Amino acid sequence: MPIHDQTYRRYAGKRDQTGQAWMVIALNGIRTIIAKRLFIGLLLMAWIPFVVAAVSIYLNASFPQFTLLSITAQRFRDFLDTQGVFVFFITVWVGAGLVANDKRANALQIYLSKPLSRTEYIVGKLVILVAFLLLVTWVPAILLLVLQVAFSGSFSFVRQNLYLFPAVTIFAFLQVMLAAFTVLALSSLSKSSRYVAILYAGAYWFSHAVFGLIYAITGSTRLSWLSLPGNLNQVGDIIFRLQARYSTPAAVSFLAVAVIIALSIWVLERRVRGVEVVS
Amino acid sequence: MAELDPSPVVALESVSVAYGKNAALRDVTAAFSEGATGLLGPNGAGKSTLLKALLGFLVPSSGRMKVLGLDVATSAVGIRSRIGYMPETDGHIPGMNAVSFVGYCGQLAGLPASDAMQRAHEVLYYVGLGEARYRNVETYSTGMKQRIKLAQALVHDPDLLFLDEPTNGMDPKGRDEMLELVRDLAHEKHIHLILSSHLLPDVEYTCDRVVVLDKGGVVAQGPIDALKGTRRQVFELRIKGDRHAFAGALANAGFECHETDEDVMRVFVAAEEGARALFAIADRERVQVRHLRPSVPTLEDVFAKAVGEK
Numbered sequence: 001m002p003i004h005d006q007t008y009r010r011y012a013g014k015r016d017q018t019g020q021a022w023m024v025i026a027l028n029g030i031r032t033i034i035a036k037r038l039f040i041g042l043l044l045m046a047w048i049p050f051v052v053a054a055v056s057i058y059l060n061a062s063f064p065q066f067t068l069l070s071i072t073a074q075r076f077r078d079f080l081d082t083q084g085v086f087v088f089f090i091t092v093w094v095g096a097g098l099v100a101n102d103k104r105a106n107a108l109q110i111y112l113s114k115p116l117s118r119t120e121y122i123v124g125k126l127v128i129l130v131a132f133l134l135l136v137t138w139v140p141a142i143l144l145l146v147l148q149v150a151f152s153g154s155f156s157f158v159r160q161n162l163y164l165f166p167a168v169t170i171f172a173f174l175q176v177m178l179a180a181f182t183v184l185a186l187s188s189l190s191k192s193s194r195y196v197a198i199l200y201a202g203a204y205w206f207s208h209a210v211f212g213l214i215y216a217i218t219g220s221t222r223l224s225w226l227s228l229p230g231n232l233n234q235v236g237d238i239i240f241r242l243q244a245r246y247s248t249p250a251a252v253s254f255l256a257v258a259v260i261i262a263l264s265i266w267v268l269e270r271r272v273r274g275v276e277v278v279s
Numbered sequence: 280m281a282e283l284d285p286s287p288v289v290a291l292e293s294v295s296v297a298y299g300k301n302a303a304l305r306d307v308t309a310a311f312s313e314g315a316t317g318l319l320g321p322n323g324a325g326k327s328t329l330l331k332a333l334l335g336f337l338v339p340s341s342g343r344m345k346v347l348g349l350d351v352a353t354s355a356v357g358i359r360s361r362i363g364y365m366p367e368t369d370g371h372i373p374g375m376n377a378v379s380f381v382g383y384c385g386q387l388a389g390l391p392a393s394d395a396m397q398r399a400h401e402v403l404y405y406v407g408l409g410e411a412r413y414r415n416v417e418t419y420s421t422g423m424k425q426r427i428k429l430a431q432a433l434v435h436d437p438d439l440l441f442l443d444e445p446t447n448g449m450d451p452k453g454r455d456e457m458l459e460l461v462r463d464l465a466h467e468k469h470i471h472l473i474l475s476s477h478l479l480p481d482v483e484y485t486c487d488r489v490v491v492l493d494k495g496g497v498v499a500q501g502p503i504d505a506l507k508g509t510r511r512q513v514f515e516l517r518i519k520g521d522r523h524a525f526a527g528a529l530a531n532a533g534f535e536c537h538e539t540d541e542d543v544m545r546v547f548v549a550a551e552e553g554a555r556a557l558f559a560i561a562d563r564e565r566v567q568v569r570h571l572r573p574s575v576p577t578l579e580d581v582f583a584k585a586v587g588e589k
Contacts (some may be wrong), residue, residue, distance in 0.1 A: 008405045008468050009434035011398060018356050024386045032554040097373075105417075106370035110431060113334055114387040115360035182426065274336030 021116035025124025030131060033094055042093065043136065046086035050140035053079055054147050071148055073161050074235045076168055077240040080175065083228070086136045087179055093175035094132055094199055095183030096192030098125045099272065100206060104191040112274035122268050123150055123183070129180045138172035163241065175232055182228070185264035187273035204228050221246035225256040232257070287312050288439055288471045289333060294342030296325075296332050303328040305495040307342070310471055315465035317477040317482030317503075319582055320492035326475040327367055330441045330491070334364055347439060359387060363432030367443040369424050369477075371416040377403055378412040380546025381430045395434065402430045407456060422453040429513035434519065440464065440472040446481055454481075461485045483578040491585040499585035507576040513556055515574050516544045528564050532556070537583045543570075545580060 033039055053075070090212050102108050111121050145165065146155055158164070162266035182203070187196045209229035214220075224246035233252035237244045244250060289311035296304040298376030304325045318326045331337045333346055344351040346358045372380050374491040378399050385395030403412040406426040411419070416427060425445060433439060445461060446454045463483045464470045476482050482489060482503075489506065499506060518525060525546065529536045534557075535547040546557060554571055559570050 001460075004531060008433065008464065010468070011390070011394070013394045014391065015360070015435075016391065018389065020389075024383070101373045106366070106368050107372050107375045109364075109368070110370045110384065111370065111387065112336065113359060113362075113364035113432075114365070114435075115356045115389060117356055132441065162458045184309060216546065262381050268403060273332050274334060 018115045019120065021114065022120040022127065025111075025116075025121065026127035026131070029098070029125065029128035033128065033132065039093060042086070042089060043134060045134070046083065046090070046136040047140060049079060050081045050144065053140075053144055057144065057148050058151050061148075062155075065276055071157060072168075073074045073240055074162055074242060076141060076144065076164060076230050077171075077236060077242060079144065079237065080137060080168070080171055081233075082156070083137045083140070084175065084232070087133055088201075088204065090132050090136060091129065091179040091183050092197045095180065096187055096196040096200065098128065098184060099187040099268075100190050100193045100196050108272065109274050118269070122272055126180055126184060129184070130176055133176040133179060137175060138169060141168045141172060163263065167239050167241070170238050174235060174239075174257060178228075178232060178259060181264035181268075182259045185201035185267040185271075222248055223246040225252050228260070230259075288347055289473065290345045291329075292343045294332065294339045295328075296337050296339050297327055298328075303495055304332065304339070305571055307378055307492075307495070307497055308498050309500055311471075311490065312488055314488065315461070315472050315474060315486040316493065317486035317489040318369050318473055319479065319482055319489055319578075321477055321586060323371060323494075324477075324492040325495040326477075326492055327443055328495075330364070330443055330473070330475055333441065334359065334362075361437055362439045362441060363435070363437035364441045365428045365432040366445060366449065370428065371424070373417070374415070376413050376432070377419075377427055378414050380416050380427065381434050384431040385434040386439075390435055390442055392497040398434050398436070399430075402433050403427075404490075405433070406430045406460060412574065421448040425453070425457060426451055429457070431573065433464075438471060440470055441475070442472060443475045444477070446476070446478065446582050454544050458484050479578045479582055489578070489581070491582060493586040498557060499581060503578060503581070507578065511547050511549060511576060512547065512553070513574040513580070514546050514557060515570070515572045516546055516557065517542055517570035518544070518561065518566045519569055520561075520564065524565050525561065525566050528560050529557075532560055534560075536586065537580060539563075547576070547580070553576070 019267070048176070057071055059066060094180050098243050104113065108121075112118065130154070145158065145168070149155055183196070183200050186199050190199070208227040208229050211224055211230050214223050214226070224234055225248050228245065230248075231253045233255055234244055234248055234250065238250045238253075248255075287310040287576065291307050291309045294307045305522045307325075307329065318329065320326050328337065332339055333344060333351060335351055335358070345475060349363055351358060372383060372396060375383065376502065378396070381403060382392075382396040382399035386392055386396050392400060400409075400412065403409055405430050408423060408426050408430065409421065416424070419427065425448065429442070429445065432442075442461065445455050449457060458481060461474060465472050465485060474482060474486055484501065488502050489500065522538075522542075522544075526536050526538070529546060538547050539545060548554075548556060554573075557571070564579055
């Protein structure tokens with residue numbers, strides 16, 4: 001006879017309100033990702049440009065005679081441009097498997113049989129990737145602004161460039177949302193994270209290559225809206241009040257970004273379901 | 280449209296579901312009472328579709344559904360907080376061991392993290408995976424995967440369980456244990472459940488009531504004992520002669536007759552009539568009765584009659 005029979009007991013404890021499951025999904029996803037040492041290595045690498053920029057701000061504040069190191073709004077734009085490389089790698093690493101792995105393991109039917117909506121599931125998955133992407137874009141860029149104030153000992157730079165905080169915030173969020181929605185939509189199309197990674201890299205670089213080819217033939221940059229990174233570059237320049245690098249109207253680039261995000265949401269709405277219907 | 284009767288745990292009224300142009304459920308009206316109800320039907324009858332529609336995965340083209348008194352069309356999330364679903368196909372969260380997986384499911388269902396983890400341990404012991412709870416779910420055998428699917432459906436202590444083919448792929452011992460668990464949940468733990476299966480013995484062992492589906496429609500429903508028709512006698516017959524003519528003569532005389540494997544005919548006669556009537560028809564049709572044995576009505580007879588098998 002066992003001393004204590006393990007049997008089923010009814011649960012009398014408290015239950016959280018529905019609508020918080022996205023947080024459970026996000027926290028679990030973040031925990032799973034940061035358990036990988038190689039990924040921590042990538043995150044650390046993504047902060048090297050921040051360290052370089054921080055040193056440069058410090059030197060500029062301490063030795064104003066070095067005009068080469070002078071801090072301008074352009075430097076913040078360039079910093080976010082540099083971070084674009086890490087945004088790409090983190091998007092592929094974290095994002096490719098977010099939905100694809102669940103589809104491979106038939107986990108969607110498990111998730112969606114719990115008290116959470118499809119929107120909550122998508123938001124939960126999105127937050128995992130967005131959190132890491134903001135950690136290498138918005139967070140260091142804002143920290144650089146803070147360091148600028150701290151090292152210079154005055155708010156004069158910030159006062160002269162009041163638009164910089166909203167510009168950094170808007171551009172970083174656009175950069176992150178575009179990458180996150182695109183890869184999540186692609187992830188919902190396949191059961192293989194590798195295939196999704198290739199698809200995303202292909203869409204990213206192929207679109208840019210097509211634009212490059214057209215530019216080489218015609219010498220015009222009016223078709224930069226064909227390129228995923230091209231749209232982001234153009235939008236970034238406008239947000240940071242810089243000379244636009246392409247001749248595509250700004251509205252077209254903004255529209256292209258909005259269309260890609262809307263298309264991704266449409267794909268997610270159709271593909272994230274508890275049951276897959278093959279007509 | 281009239282109000283649905285709120286007393287059954289699940290009620291469907293004229294529900295139709297289609298996959299593109301293919302109708303999977305046609306005008307289904309059914310009521311699942313408290314306790315254990317079997318959802319019977321051959322493959323493709325629409326059993327899994329019905330469960331998925333009740334979960335809100337599929338939107339019916341017409342009709343209304345209520346689960347635990349809540350309308351599926353407007354309260355799907357609220358309903359899902361009170362039900363547990365054990366899907367037919369294998370499903371798990373990638374990269375997790377059993378206790379993390381079940382605990383995670385508990386949290387998704389609204390349990391605080393510490394309670395979810397405690398429940399996960401308890402439920403895994405209950406389903407017989409206590410010793411294997413720290414193993415990655417991906418390394419589990421088919422039988423263990425069935426058990427963990429039951430565990431994740433139970434972790435948040437649902438009021439109603441949907442079990443879709445819970446004994447699929449299990450060895451005989453595992454199957455018996457799973458059926459014991461299902462029976463225990465329904466009869467000792469008082470959790471209402473709907474057991475979808477095409478295995479008649481599974482349903483007969485665990486359920487009190489049954490809803491039989493065929494080609495997307497309900498062909499029989501009610502308490503198993505009532506459907507079996509215990510006021511009737513059944514005789515198993517083996518004959519020598521023209522079987523078709525004899526079966527036709529039995530039908531003309533008002534006797535229900537099912538043919539089974541191994542040339543055995545199961546013939547239903549009213550309680551007041553005996554085997555004498557069968558001998559009389561055999562004599563008239565000039566067939567020899569080689570074997571006659573009294574039997575009892577089974578769920579198989581109910582099923583065969585409902586789906587129109589001869």
